[in-house]
Amino acid sequence: MTNEQDTRQRIIASARDLIYSRSYADVGVAEICERAQVKKGSFYHFFPSKQELSLAIIDDLRVVMEDRVLIPAFARDLTPLKRLQRYVETLYEFQRVAATTDGRILGCPFGNLALELATSDDIIRHKLEGVFAGIQARFENVLSDAEAAGEINDIDIPATAQAMLAYIEGVLMMAKTANDPTVIRRLGSAFANIRIQPLAS
Amino acid sequence: MTNEQDTRQRIIASARDLIYSRSYADVGVAEICERAQVKKGSFYHFFPSKQELSLAIIDDLRVVMEDRVLIPAFARDLTPLKRLQRYVETLYEFQRVAATTDGRILGCPFGNLALELATSDDIIRHKLEGVFAGIQARFENVLSDAEAAGEINDIDIPATAQAMLAYIEGVLMMAKTANDPTVIRRLGSAFANIRIQPLAS
DNA sequence: CTTGCAATTGACCGTTCGGTCAACTACGCT
DNA sequence: AGCGTAGTTGACCGAACGGTCAATTGCAAG
Numbered sequence: 505m506t507n508e509q510d511t512r513q514r515i516i517a518s519a520r521d522l523i524y525s526r527s528y529a530d531v532g533v534a535e536i537c538e539r540a541q542v543k544k545g546s547f548y549h550f551f552p553s554k555q556e557l558s559l560a561i562i563d564d565l566r567v568v569m570e571d572r573v574l575i576p577a578f579a580r581d582l583t584p585l586k587r588l589q590r591y592v593e594t595l596y597e598f599q600r601v602a603a604t605t606d607g608r609i610l611g612c613p614f615g616n617l618a619l620e621l622a623t624s625d626d627i628i629r630h631k632l633e634g635v636f637a638g639i640q641a642r643f644e645n646v647l648s649d650a651e652a653a654g655e656i657n658d659i660d661i662p663a664t665a666q667a668m669l670a671y672i673e674g675v676l677m678m679a680k681t682a683n684d685p686t687v688i689r690r691l692g693s694a695f696a697n698i699r700i701q702p703l704a705s
Numbered sequence: 706m707t708n709e710q711d712t713r714q715r716i717i718a719s720a721r722d723l724i725y726s727r728s729y730a731d732v733g734v735a736e737i738c739e740r741a742q743v744k745k746g747s748f749y750h751f752f753p754s755k756q757e758l759s760l761a762i763i764d765d766l767r768v769v770m771e772d773r774v775l776i777p778a779f780a781r782d783l784t785p786l787k788r789l790q791r792y793v794e795t796l797y798e799f800q801r802v803a804a805t806t807d808g809r810i811l812g813c814p815f816g817n818l819a820l821e822l823a824t825s826d827d828i829i830r831h832k833l834e835g836v837f838a839g840i841q842a843r844f845e846n847v848l849s850d851a852e853a854a855g856e857i858n859d860i861d862i863p864a865t866a867q868a869m870l871a872y873i874e875g876v877l878m879m880a881k882t883a884n885d886p887t888v889i890r891r892l893g894s895a896f897a898n899i900r901i902q903p904l905a906s
Numbered sequence: 907c908t909t910g911c912a913a914t915t916g917a918c919c920g921t922t923c924g925g926t927c928a929a930c931t932a933c934g935c936t
Numbered sequence: 937a938g939c940g941t942a943g944t945t946g947a948c949c950g951a952a953c954g955g956t957c958a959a960t961t962g963c964a965a966g
Contacts (some may be wrong), residue, residue, distance in 0.1 A: 511944090514912065517738050521747045525824060526824055527730065528721075529728065530730060532922070532923060532924080533924060534924090543945055544926095544945070544946090545926085546943070547925095548924095548925065548926075549943065549944075553925080554830050555911085606824075611820060614836070619817045619881065622882050623809045623811060629882060631880055667872075669875070670879045670892055671871060671875050671899075673874075674874040675889070676817060677746050677875070678818060678870070680819065680823050681823050681830060681833055681834050681837060685832065690864055691864065691867060691868045694865075694899050697900070698899070699895065700894055700896050733951080735953080742912090744914065745954095745956095746956085746957080748917070748955095750913065751953095754954080754955080755955090815963080
């Protein structure tokens with residue numbers, strides 16, 4: 505229990521924070537190492553490349569977002585539609601707190617990476633596709649619950665879940681561009697009302 | 706009428722295309738010059754810095770998007786709500802065509818830059834804020850028309866316009882991440898139904 | 907014909923980039 | 937005690953980065 509894989513985790517945490525608050529390309533391996541108190545040679549003992557590190561970062565962020573946003577927001581103590589509203593509120597709070605630390609609102613870490621790297625790196629693009637699919641699946645669960653509870657009916661659940669994800673990503677983009685977390689609350693009220701109907705067959 | 710400011714425009718066009726299809730940081734000044742058939746010294750005769758170039762690119766993209774998407778989509782030959790639907794269709798077509806050229810779908814050039822640079826460069830962030838405000842204003846006009854035509858009522862027009870912009874940006878992000886333009890059509894049907902009500906006072 | 911300036915050229919700057927490597931240290935296993 | 941190996945170190949690599957500059961060209965106005 506001395507340090508073990510502590511170094512590796514320190515590298516991931518440093519890189520995660522730096523890249524989230526700036527961008528993938530703007531943060532160099534040297535800066536990551538400096539912040540993690542690790543020498544560059546040591547970095548390459550754990551990661552064969554910066555790209556490989558970014559995959560590890562995405563996994564790490566997945567856990568962070570799960571714990572800090574998805575799980576608290578989607579706890580089953582509220583009706584499904586109320587959970588969706590709480591999700592927006594939780595996201596707002598997450599962004600607001602992060603903003604007081606960084607002085608800027610940082611938006612969605614996955615969205616940031618997706619738009620920066622999707623056209624340049626197919627492996628990262630595909631990984632992020634999986635992350636989005638995971639979040640969409642969470643929304644689908646809530647929508648299924650809502651349907652079972654009679655809160656909604658006659659909707660295309662997967663498409664609606666994806667539309668909700670798109671909307672929230674767009675909202676975070678607007679908030680980041682305006683550097684104003686209150687945009688999330690202002691636009692958040694439309695989130696739970698998004699619907700896509702099944703195709704008439 | 707020989708070349709005049711032709712060189713400058715060639716630099717902007719090259720940089721615009723390269724950066725749009727990859728990212729700001731991933732495209733160097735040297736590569737831009739090579740594609741524009743211009744020497745680096747000449748580049749810095751027209752632009753004091755890469756950042757200054759990016760501002761010119763944004764202005765240029767604004768014109769492109771205006772001509773290719775906004776104007777055709779919002780022509781007044783349809784009812785306001787139909788225009789919104791046509792806007793989605795126009796965007797889909799724009800992305801699909803661009804995708805056959807690049808082999809990838811590239812999403813929204815403003816959104817791409819916003820997420821990459823908003824936290825690192827306040828000047829660019831502010832410029833993009835203005836671009837988004839301009840698009841939002843176009844949506845507001847259409848919504849006003851829709852209200853006047855009795856197609857909608859009792860909505861917060863600015864907030865709804867901003868929500869629509871957020872949604873479409875999110876949809877383009879999903880399409881880019883999936884590298885699949887049909888996402889735009891699949892999710893597009895929810896676009897014109899987004900509503901934000903005024904606060905009860 | 908000359909003067910002046912915008913445009914162009916190509917060599918060059920220091921810095922940083924992602925990545926490599928041989929040597930060394932520390933520690934668990936037998 | 938001796939060995940193997942995971943972890944660490946610091947020096948180093950070629951390439952690319954954004955940006956500079958003095959010298960030259962081309963053209964338009966006086």
